[in-house]
Amino acid sequence: MRNRSNLYKTMLYSPPNKRWNEQTADPSKYPQGRFNPKPCRRCSTVFIPKAPSNLYCSQECSDHAWTTAYLKRTYDIDYDHYLSMLAEQSGVCALCGGEGFKMAGHHRLKLVVDHCHKTGRIRGLLCHNCNRALGLLHDDTDVIRKAIGYLEGETSIRKGSGPKRAKAQGPR
Structure with a gap:
C-alpha cells in the first residue's frame, strides 16, 4: 500500500488522465445548465x-x-527557457549529438535537463543515456578521465596476456 507522500508524488508527476479533447461533462447536471x-x-x-x-x-x-x-x-525554469536551451544546442544532446528519446508514453521531452546535484546549476540538455552515464559515474571528472583512458587502451594489462584458450584435443 502506498503511503501519502508516494501518492502525492504520483499525483504531482502524473499527467492528467484525460486529454483536453476527451474532457466532457453534462452541463444540464450543473445549476446554471x-x-x-x-x-x-x-x-x-x-x-x-x-x-x-x-x-x-x-x-x-x-x-x-x-x-x-x-x-x-x-x-x-519554464518550458520557454527549455526550448531556448534546445535551440542553442540545435535540438540535440550536448554530449553524443543524438536527438534523444522519450522514456515513457507520458513524457513530453526527448532531452532531459542535466544539472549539478551539489549546486543545482543547469549544465545543458542530454539524452537519457548520457545523463544516466554521468550519474552512474557520480559526475566525477577523475572517474570519467579514467574511463576515457580505459577505453583508449591505457590499461595495465599487456596485450596478449588474457586467458589462453584450451586447444581442442582429438579423440584418444
Whole structure:
C-alpha cells in the first residue's frame, strides 16, 4: 500500500488522465445548465470549457502548462527557457549529438535537463543515456578521465596476456 507522500508524488508527476479533447461533462447536471466562457490559463484566449475543470483552450496550451509546471518545480525554469536551451544546442544532446528519446508514453521531452546535484546549476540538455552515464559515474571528472583512458587502451594489462584458450584435443 502506498503511503501519502508516494501518492502525492504520483499525483504531482502524473499527467492528467484525460486529454483536453476527451474532457466532457453534462452541463444540464450543473445549476446554471451551461459552462460559462473563461480565459485560458496560458494564452488568455476566451473559450467555452467542456467541463468545469477544463483550464486550457487547447491540448497545446495544456501540454505547455503541464511541462512548464514540471520544469519549474524540478529545475526552476519554464518550458520557454527549455526550448531556448534546445535551440542553442540545435535540438540535440550536448554530449553524443543524438536527438534523444522519450522514456515513457507520458513524457513530453526527448532531452532531459542535466544539472549539478551539489549546486543545482543547469549544465545543458542530454539524452537519457548520457545523463544516466554521468550519474552512474557520480559526475566525477577523475572517474570519467579514467574511463576515457580505459577505453583508449591505457590499461595495465599487456596485450596478449588474457586467458589462453584450451586447444581442442582429438579423440584418444
